[in-house]
Amino acid sequence: MRQTIYSIISVEGRASIWAKCYDGMMIGVILLSLLPLMSKGTSPIMTGIEQIVAIIFAFDYLLRLATADFYLKKGSLSFWLYPLTFLALIDAISFLAALPLVNNSFRLLKVFRLIRSLRVFKIFRYSKNIQLIVTVLRKQSESLLLVAVFALAYIFISALVMFNLEPHQFHQFLDALYWATVTLTTIGYGDLVPQTDWGKLLTIFSSIIGIGVVALPAGIITAGYLEEITAREK
Known part of the structure; x- marks a missing residue:
């Protein structure tokens, strides 16, 4: 039984x-x-x-x-x-x-x-589909972790640079981290914006980098998902 x-x-x-x-x-x-x-x-x-x-x-x-x-x-x-x-x-x-x-x-x-x-x-x-996604995330964990480390490192470095470029705009380092995060993820709330030319250039560069950083995990997961489906069908 x-x-x-x-x-x-x-x-x-x-x-x-x-x-x-x-x-x-x-x-x-x-x-x-x-x-x-x-x-x-x-x-x-x-x-x-x-x-x-x-x-x-x-x-x-x-x-x-x-x-x-x-x-x-x-x-x-x-x-x-x-x-x-x-x-x-x-x-x-x-x-x-x-x-x-x-x-x-x-x-x-x-x-x-x-x-x-x-x-x-x-x-x-x-749900078999959810379990399939979990399996893909487990198998691609090293690649996803590498992307996450790169993103966190870039957020910290860009925040550090911006904090020193515009100390009058970013009163504490947490403000700079917040700006770097929303810029890298291409959200850009606009509540904290740089005023100097160098600050604006850094924002432009961070936004462009952010497009790639956001796209990388999606590409890794999609490739792993298709690979897992193909393996299961075989």
């Missing part, structure tokens, strides 16, 4: 009609669970939704815990290790945040309710 349950709730069993139905139902429940977070205050309807969703999430968590040995493949140790995995923690938070103890008793713990928005990460379990 546990093997049958695992074949329905696991990634490996998604070819079966029961697994697809379970995935579709859970995605719907996840989206439904976000409704209470979109409304101010409480109402009987939203409270009912919250309680029903919490029960379903708790049941899903128990099913996954009961079949943890099939997932982690570490024997009885799997039942102790599974609750510490990332997605298991998200699952636990998803239903624990709806407990009356958290919602009604302790004011400080009400901050914990905000963590309910992490429920959206549960969709990672049930």
Whole structure:
């Protein structure tokens, strides 16, 4: 029976009609669970939704815990290790945040309710496309990390140069970092702008560099995505 349950709730069993139905139902429940977070205050309807969703999430968590040995493949140790995995923690938070103890008793713990928005990460379990993107990000992590290091280094250097070029315009280094970030990402809010010619030239150069920096991750992810799709089709 546990093997049958695992074949329905696991990634490996998604070819079966029961697994697809379970995935579709859970995605719907996840989206439904976000409704209470979109409304101010409480109402009987939203409270009912919250309680029903919490029960379903708790049941899903128990099913996954009961079949943890099939997932982690570490024997009885799997039942102790599974609750510490990332997605298991998200699952636990998803239903624990709806407990009356958290919602009604302790004011400080009400901050914990905000963590309910992490429920959206549960969709990672049930979407093949999202899991494909996660796989691509994992395989291209070195290239993406290199781009991120280059971008952060350039932001710091350009901010340092601008901070010394126009100390009257940028009163603290954080202002220069803010300007460098919004310029490199080509957002350019315009609330902090250089006044000198050298400052304007640096802004032009940073904006041009920013186009390439923003395009690089998109190109890397797209190439990795196509490569992964081709490999899976073969």
